[in-house]
Each structure stands twice: as C-alpha cells, then as structure tokens.
Amino acid sequence: MRDVKRIEIVVEAPQEEVIRQLIEDAGIDGFTLMHAVAGRGQRGDRTSDGLSSAFQNIVFVVAATADQTAALVEGVRPILKRTGGICLVSDARWLKH
Amino acid sequence: MRDVKRIEIVVEAPQEEVIRQLIEDAGIDGFTLMHAVAGRGQRGDRTSDGLSSAFQNIVFVVAATADQTAALVEGVRPILKRTGGICLVSDARWLKH
Amino acid sequence: MRDVKRIEIVVEAPQEEVIRQLIEDAGIDGFTLMHAVAGRGQRGDRTSDGLSSAFQNIVFVVAATADQTAALVEGVRPILKRTGGICLVSDARWLKH
Amino acid sequence: MLENLLSAPVLFFALGVAARLVRSDLEIPQPVARFLSLYLLLSIGIKGGHELHEAGLTSDVLAGLGAAVALSVMTPVWTFFLLRRSLGSTNAAGVAATYGSISAVTFVVATSFLDQTGVGYGGHMVAAMALMESPAIVMGILLAQRFPAGGPSPETRPPLDWGGLLREAAFNPAVFLLLGSMVIGMTIGPAEFLDVAPFVSSPFKGVLCFFLLEMGLLAARRLRELHAAGLGPLVFAIVAPPAHAALAIGLAWSIGLDAGDALLLAVLGGSASYIAVPAALRLSLPEANPSLYVPMSLALTFPFNVIIGIPLYWWAIQSVGLAGVGPY
Amino acid sequence: MLENLLSAPVLFFALGVAARLVRSDLEIPQPVARFLSLYLLLSIGIKGGHELHEAGLTSDVLAGLGAAVALSVMTPVWTFFLLRRSLGSTNAAGVAATYGSISAVTFVVATSFLDQTGVGYGGHMVAAMALMESPAIVMGILLAQRFPAGGPSPETRPPLDWGGLLREAAFNPAVFLLLGSMVIGMTIGPAEFLDVAPFVSSPFKGVLCFFLLEMGLLAARRLRELHAAGLGPLVFAIVAPPAHAALAIGLAWSIGLDAGDALLLAVLGGSASYIAVPAALRLSLPEANPSLYVPMSLALTFPFNVIIGIPLYWWAIQSVGLAGVGPY
Amino acid sequence: MLENLLSAPVLFFALGVAARLVRSDLEIPQPVARFLSLYLLLSIGIKGGHELHEAGLTSDVLAGLGAAVALSVMTPVWTFFLLRRSLGSTNAAGVAATYGSISAVTFVVATSFLDQTGVGYGGHMVAAMALMESPAIVMGILLAQRFPAGGPSPETRPPLDWGGLLREAAFNPAVFLLLGSMVIGMTIGPAEFLDVAPFVSSPFKGVLCFFLLEMGLLAARRLRELHAAGLGPLVFAIVAPPAHAALAIGLAWSIGLDAGDALLLAVLGGSASYIAVPAALRLSLPEANPSLYVPMSLALTFPFNVIIGIPLYWWAIQSVGLAGVGPY
Numbered sequence A, B, C: 001m002r003d004v005k006r007i008e009i010v011v012e013a014p015q016e017e018v019i020r021q022l023i024e025d026a027g028i029d030g031f032t033l034m035h036a037v038a039g040r041g042q043r044g045d046r047t048s049d050g051l052s053s054a055f056q057n058i059v060f061v062v063a064a065t066a067d068q069t070a071a072l073v074e075g076v077r078p079i080l081k082r083t084g085g086i087c088l089v090s091d092a093r094w095l096k097h
Numbered sequence D, E, F: 001m002l003e004n005l006l007s008a009p010v011l012f013f014a015l016g017v018a019a020r021l022v023r024s025d026l027e028i029p030q031p032v033a034r035f036l037s038l039y040l041l042l043s044i045g046i047k048g049g050h051e052l053h054e055a056g057l058t059s060d061v062l063a064g065l066g067a068a069v070a071l072s073v074m075t076p077v078w079t080f081f082l083l084r085r086s087l088g089s090t091n092a093a094g095v096a097a098t099y100g101s102i103s104a105v106t107f108v109v110a111t112s113f114l115d116q117t118g119v120g121y122g123g124h125m126v127a128a129m130a131l132m133e134s135p136a137i138v139m140g141i142l143l144a145q146r147f148p149a150g151g152p153s154p155e156t157r158p159p160l161d162w163g164g165l166l167r168e169a170a171f172n173p174a175v176f177l178l179l180g181s182m183v184i185g186m187t188i189g190p191a192e193f194l195d196v197a198p199f200v201s202s203p204f205k206g207v208l209c210f211f212l213l214e215m216g217l218l219a220a221r222r223l224r225e226l227h228a229a230g231l232g233p234l235v236f237a238i239v240a241p242p243a244h245a246a247l248a249i250g251l252a253w254s255i256g257l258d259a260g261d262a263l264l265l266a267v268l269g270g271s272a273s274y275i276a277v278p279a280a281l282r283l284s285l286p287e288a289n290p291s292l293y294v295p296m297s298l299a300l301t302f303p304f305n306v307i308i309g310i311p312l313y314w315w316a317i318q319s320v321g322l323a324g325v326g327p328y
Ligand SMILES: Nc1ncnc2c1ncn2[C@@H]1O[C@H](COP(=O)(O)O)[C@@H](O)[C@H]1O
Pocket: A010, A011, A038, A039, A040, A041, A042, A043, A044, A045, A046, A057, A083, A084, A085, A086, B028, B029, B030, B031, B032, B033, B061, B062, B063, B064
C-alpha cells in the first residue's frame, strides 16, 4: 500500500469535460466519476430533473500523489469560483496490486 | 485550503427530509446527496427495486467545521438508532476558492 | 465514536458477487454499494451504456476494523490485478449509536 | 382457473420468479419499472374517471365507496389483535396497516380478468381503491400507539408527526396520481379521451406483462426473507386474502353490487400493500420490521391473489348469484 | 379557451403543480422523463419531415424559416436593453438568450391544439423551431461581451471558447435530434412512415400528458426561486410572451403565412427556453444566475403560453383574418 | 439495397453515428435503452412463440435449430486458430466467442427487413438465436484453456468456476427473456395474443429506430478504441460476416430451409455478440481485452451487417434459388 491523496470534486454536470481535462493536465491517469448527484450550497438546490442535466452535480474521486494533487487543485480553483462546487482532499493508502 | 471534517451519512431514503433538516439545524449551508444506493447491514439487504424507494439508501457527504460536525452527529445519532445506517467522520482539507 | 478504517473499492460491475463474498469472508457485516459509476484508468474509459453493465464501475464503501481491513485488502488484491480497479483505505471515526 | 393461470401477465410473473430461482441476472431497470407502475395508475385512473362520467353518480357508487372504506378501517383491527401475541405490537400494527390497504397491481390484474371475461365494472371502484390506502395506514399507527408493547423505550421514540403522517397517507404518489387521473378522466370530453386512448388503453396489457415480470423478480427475492419469520406470518399471508375477500363479497352481496364491482371489492379487501404502506411505515413506525410485512404481502399474498384468488373469488361471486353486467 | 383549459395535457400540468403544492412525493423518474422529451422531439421531427416531403419546398417554407430566424436574432436585443438596468448586464443577457430561443414542449402543445381544432400546419415549422435555438444563444453571449458591466473581474474570466459555444449551440441534443428526425422523415417513403406511425403518432398525446405532469412538478418547484427576484422579471415573464407573439403574428400576416403556421410562429416567438439555453449558458456565461432565467421561462412563461397564450394567439390570428387550411 | 439504406432504423443508426462525430451531447438515458432492448427481446420472443405454435413442430424446425447450434460451435474454432498468432491465445478466444455468438438487434433488423419484403420466417428461428449464445461462450473458454499462451502466470489465475460460467451462459438475461417469452407466446391462446399485440407489435419498428440511434452512438464511441488494434482485427470484422453468412447459406441450402429462415440463419452466423458474450467473458476470461472484441463486433460487424450484409445475404439466397414463403 502506498500513501496517496484522495481528491473529491463536486461540480455541476456541464463542467465534466473541463475537469476531465484538468485531471489529465495534472498528469493523473485515472479517476472515478458519479453522475446524477444532488446537492445544496450557496447557489441553491441542485436536483436532477427530467429536462436536462445542467442542474445536477457530478462527483469525481481521484487518487493521486501530493504533487499531482497540488497541480489539480490549482486548476480546479477558478472553476469552483466561477461555477460553484467543492473540492476536498484527504489522506489515504492505495492498494497497489 | 482549510481543515474541515468530512461527514458521510448513509440512511434509508425515507429519512431524506429529516437529515436535510438536521444539516440545516447544525448551521451547515451545503451538502452533496446521492440517491439509489444499495447496501447491506444489520437490517439486511437494501437494494433498489422498481416499486418504491423505501428500501434504498441515500448518501450525504458534508464538509463542515468541528463544531458543526459535533452538532450534526448528535442529531443523527437517534435516527441511526431507530432506522439504521452509518455515519463516518474523517479529516479533510477544503479548497476554499 | 470509534476509530475504523474506511475502505473504498472501485471495480467493474461483473465483479459485484466476488467482492460481496470477500467482504463477508473478512468478517465484515455491512457495506454500501453504488452502481452505474463511470471512470478512467489504465484499461481505458468505463462508461455506462445502454447495452450491458459489463463496462460500468461499482463502488463499495466499507467501514471496518484494522484486522478486517487487512483481510479484505488481501482478498481484493488479486481481483484488482486481474480485472482492474482501485482500493483506497483511510482513517475515519464511526458514530456508534 | 386454468385459463387465468395461462394468461400472459401471470405467465410473466412466473417467468420472473423462475429467473430469480436460476439466478439469472435479468432485471427491469428501476426507473423504468417505477414509470410502468405510474403508467398503470394513470391509465386505470383515466379510464375509471371516464367510465364514471359516462355512468353518472348513482347510489351504487356511494355504496361501493362506503364498503371499501369500511373494509380498510376494520381489517387492520382484527389483523392487529390476531397477530399481536405472536409478532408483538409494533410488527402486528405494521401487518395490520399492510392488509387493510390494497395492491393496485392486483386490482389491475382483476380488471384485466374482467375485460377478458367480458364483464363490466364501475369506474368508481378505482376511487374505492384510492380511498383504501390512507385509512389503513392511519389505523395501523393508531393501534401501535394505543396498544404499545415492547419496542424502544419512550424517550428514544420521538413524538409522532401527525401532520406528516396524514400528508403521507393522503398524498402518497399512488393515491394522488390515481385520484388526479380519475378527475381528469371525468373532466375531459369523449374526443379528448379518444385521443389519449391509444396510449392509456392499447398497450395496457403488454405493460402489465412487463410489470408482472418485475413483480415476479421482486417476489422471489423477498421470499427468502421469510425464512426467519416462522410459520404464523406465512399462514396469515395465505389465509387472510380469501377470508377478507369472503367478507368483501358478503358486503357486496348485502348492498347489492354488480358482479364486476363485487370482484374488485373482493380483490381490494383480499390484497395487501407493498408500496404505499411500507413507505409510510418507514417514516411513522420504523420499529416495525419491513422484512416481515413486505415479503408477506409481496411474495405470498400478491401471487396468491393473482394466480388463485381472482378466479376463486369470481367463482364465489357467481355462486352467491350476483348479476354481472356487460362492459359499460 | 375553456376547451383548452380542459384538454388532457393542460390538466396534467395542473395535476403536477397541485402535487408539489400539497407536497406529494409524486415524481417521474428522471431517465424516463428525459426519454419522453426525446420521444416528443423525434416524433414531431419525423412527422414534420414527412409533411414537408409531401408538401414540397414552397416559398412559404422559406418565408416561415426566415421569419423564425429573424425573431430569434432580434428578440434578445430588446430584451437585453430592457432588462440590463434592473438585472445587470450578465443576467439580462441570460434572459435575452432564453426568450430569443423557444420551448419545444409549448410548440408540441400548440400542434396538438391545431390537430384538435382541425387546422393544418406546415412541416417546415418544425425546422423553424430548430433554427431558433442557436442564434438566440449566440446573441445572448455576444451582448454580454459587448456590453459588460459588473460581473467578475476580467482576469478571472477565461477567454470565451467560441468553438465550444457554436458546437453547443448548433449540435445541442434537442436541435440535433429534431433536425435529424426531420431529415429522416423526409427521406423514408410512405410505407416506412406507416410502419413507424404507431410509435410516433398514436401514443403522442398520451406521452404529452405524462410529460406535462412532469413539467407541472418542475414548474411548481422552480416557482419558489422567484421570490428573491423582485417584480421586474415576474412582469416580464408574463408580458413578453403576448408581446413577442403579437410581433410574430404581425410578421406572419405581412408575409402571408397560413393560420396554422402563424400560430406556431407566434408560439415560437412567445415562448422561452428552459432546456437548451440553460445548458449552453452554464458553460459560456456561468455568471448569469440560472435561478432567474429558468424559473422565468419554466414556471411563468411556459404555463402562461400553454394555458392562456395558445388560445389567445389563435383568437388574434383569426381576428386579423389569416386563412386556415385543413390538415395536410 | 438502397431501399435498405433508406429504412428508418438504418437512418437512425447513421444519425447516432453523426451525433457522436460532431460531438453532440445526444444520448438515450441508459435505463431506458436497457429497457428498449428488453422490449425487443420480449416482443420477438412472444411473436416467435406464437408463430411456432401456429406452425407446429416440423422437421424444418429441428433442422434450423441444429444448423444454428452447429454454427455457434464451429465458428469459434476457426476464428481462434486464425487469430491466435496475431492476437495471442486469450484475445483470440475472446474474439472467437464473440463471433460464434449472435447479435439480437441484427436479427431483429433482419426480421423487419423480411416483414417489409413480405417474406415469412419461422418462429423457431428465434429459438435458434437463443441457442447460439451459450455454446459460443463455452467454446471460447475451452479454447483459451486448452491452448494457453502468454497471459498471466498460472498461479495468479484462479481455477475456472465452471458452474458460474454455465449459469452465465445458459441463463444470461437475453437468452432467458427470449426463451421465456417464446414459451409464453406458445402457451397463450390467440385471444390473449391479440391483447398484447398492440404492445409487442405496433410500436416495434419505432422502438427499433430509437434503439438503433443508441447503437449508432455507441458504435461511434467504440470505433476510436480500434486505433490501437492494428489492421488484422479490422479486416476480420468486415470479412468474417459475409464468410460466416455464406457458410450459413450453404448449410441452409443443403438442409432445404425456406428463404426467410435462411436469411435469418445467415444473419445469425454472420453477426457477433456485444452484450451477452462480453458480460460472460469479463467474468470467465478477464485477461482478454474487451477494447478489442467489443468494438470489432459493435462498431464494425454490426453496422456492416445492418447496412450491407442483410440485403447482400438476401441477394445471395435468391441467387441460389431458395424459395420464399409468404408471411405465416
Ligand atoms: N458544505 C458542503 N458539503 C458538501 N457539499 C457541498 C457543500 N457546499 C456545497 N457543496 C456541494 O457543491 C455544490 C455547489 O455548491 P455551491 O457552489 O455552494 O452552490 C452543491 O450543490 C453541493 O453538492
């Protein structure tokens, strides 16, 4: 097992491509992604409705080294500022098979 | 980045309103919420079926200060006792944009 | 509250039964399970499509003692090796009601 | 009876059970199954409303509605006192609410049975069904409160939120959509009804097949949970339907309902809820064990009614000599 | 007008609103609702394409298309300058794009109104609808860029990705499916059209009912968000539809459209987007507040058009003496 | 052939491909797409069972079934030995299982082609399709086991769970629903069949259009994965279908099948699995690379068969002089 950072990013669905690109740019070669997630924050309620996914959240979970994490976090910051959402970073150990 | 607690609450779907209220009562102004989650515990299997969401789980992920966390945890305790579920608290850092 | 490990396992959907069995074998009596999760890794993109769930991920979240965690991690290792996925372990406190 | 056994919906129910038994991965995606049940409610609501509009409000209508509500209020009472000793007060109350209420899918299968038999029924029976959910839920909670025994100690049990309970009981999605669609069915003219008929009528039986496939899958999965429950609940789940149906037929006979309406009343009395009541109980009586009352109603009572009950009740109704009328 | 009020889709819209008001848990599973909207687009596309193929490309067609595009380019301009003072530049641009664009469901309800009234309309009006989404989005973004005021400071605002915006505007799912289905409807022969008709035509009205139930649920939920917005947006959301529709009717009259086409043009002009435009704006103008422009179009303008607008515009069209033709 | 190119389902497939190429966000919600595929299986199963019941069990039936099973057992053998050198043993086994099995959607498109051409086919061909999935899967696994080469070292590879594999092969959802619906179609009487026909028959072609739209979206997405695979798999995916179909036509000719049945046998032989086999292989042969066998069958073989293959095989069948019969 190896020490890594666990990064959890909650953003609105339209930002999916942007975050995917930022993860790649940070040199991270994997992520896990959940769709159709609800939430509440300063920008009000986000709930899935039957019309579009524009007001749903998505959640990225990323395991990465400290350096990669620093790069990703800097990339994500302005997105969160513009369009809302959160980014949590915690310590974890990664079972390297 | 700021030190926060990451609270993860798994309860059955009918308790959604109750937990939302508890989060608000704890003075926390945001949460992320996943629906249609399965699970197993002392009360047996919970799987989504096509009839009702009464036997599905939902997962709340909440970022909060230590004080808010203490308040929320106390509120959640009796709910978990009555209707089952889990509540995990861990340390995280929150990217404050 | 009691110190536990939080184990997060991301594998492809066809492995659901295998992981369920490993959790039981490790003496752990509960888990939370999310379906229809997307992701990217060394084995390329996994996205839900309308044909089968064979190329979707599922996420198990398990709270367990250190011993149970060690047992589970050893069981999961060869599965990840054969079929891909990740396993992250972190520290958490469990609200015991 | 054999004919009923070989009807497409019943066969698809059996297929669903078989799939689970051989551990096939067959499953109906949950959002679609949820939608199909909404479709069945909306369809039966519109058609019921339309028929009620055609037939007008007669004294028959009021008698039928009254009988239905009476059944849903009374059934929980004896169920509770019958089971309290063996299951404990809380679980008995859960089962009581479950059996006082109804199964909309059983009702739908019965209407499809009548259509096939060429016998008519009143649109108001749809309203009767809708009116039976709430009283049963309220009765169950009341019984649990008045006759407590065991369960968690008082201080951990929060005071009951009656407002929430009544809203849940009266405005639960099934009841709301059913009554709403009925009112719409009564409001729209015949031209408008013709316009929606290709959607609400033509595919109805086929959708029912798909839905019973799902029901079979769910029933087979739930069946296992009954292992722990002992013999009592098992026997009750099989004996209660014909007993309650017999009572309903007696009531129907005494107030002179038509044969079709009588069958539907029997099915309402004999069936038990596995959707609305569990959802309400998880909020208002979470101490009651859902692994008891859901499998009883879903895995035993439901198939009993659909396979044996409906033709059996129909035979009984014809034996007591209630007159059928042609389709309205 | 009363007749329109009592049409099944409108009644289901009301049922959805009512469900939310009494806090019933009724909801259409989201993937199904999403699919029903695709179904409506595909159906209207195929039927429109088929009719256009039968009727051929006339000068009427070009006139209708031109009028539609003109409306979607011009409407954002005055909307923007009217609202800029009270809402700020960014929000005004969001509302401008919203009202320059269209609501496909309103269009669909209008075609259903015409079918019921026995009045025909040209298949090219479906193309007109598709052509109105993109220009409005582009106009909104342009206006926000040329007349900035407030908003985040320039350095945090990344340069606009015009390529992405144009792709989003031109190939958004609704536009793409609509135009694609139209082309397919024009390509397949009559035999093939007959084969798909039981799917695209017969259940259409029933699906529309289900979809308006969902719309009612969503509109009622969104309504609350307008509390914070003040009176201005409220008034605009009610006054803009008839104003824009009047303009569209004037345009229709001046270029001599048939009555059916004129109604559809009025509905396109008077309606506002709550699907395609919000999705595009979240990417290209995220500073604009979606809790403003979505509830305006979804919770006020949409019901206004469906309940009052359509019969009102029809009355106006008949008053100015545009001639209707029978169904093609 | 042009006529087939312009059929609605093929055009919707093209629309799906186009949507992905221009990077439109169009997508069918996954639970609905899953349901549509269940619908197609259930419909074709019921109709096949019904026709088989009408026609009775003839020697033709047995011949057709035998030919189908033979194809699914033999095809994997030569496929494996042909590809082992270039792809390695494990991947060759994956492709072998894939091409020994079948594509239900291709089959459905072929029945729709026959309906349109006015040519009948036997309901037992549906059973033939169902019987072809399992043998191919088992053959693929067997070949990988008997002729290992490369792959992970023996100690990390757990012993094969034959019980699980056979259950997966025999009771996979598609096979189970297809055979189950066939049995139900054979069991229910004609009155019951008429009742479900508006659901299983009328919307069939329209649903097929929607499903091919989804297939187009998926095929285009998968296509990119083949970049890494080299020329060999590409060529195989295009050459195998007509080769296997030719073999099937020869077999059909030698046992004297009707033209309609022969076309379906050709399509079964020439098509490859992208649902059942991948799911089974992920469990039993996870070392085989799904980014190889899925895009081959889904992104190349499937469109080849649907667009070119079906009319081509039909032309070949008529050339060898197999006699068609009218629709049963
Ligand atoms: N304190 C929080 N804890 C967890 N999730 C949050 C929190 N605040 C915001 N979020 C998530 O981030 C999304 C956007 O937040 P906001 O930009 O504040 O509206 C919300 O819909 C939530 O899903």
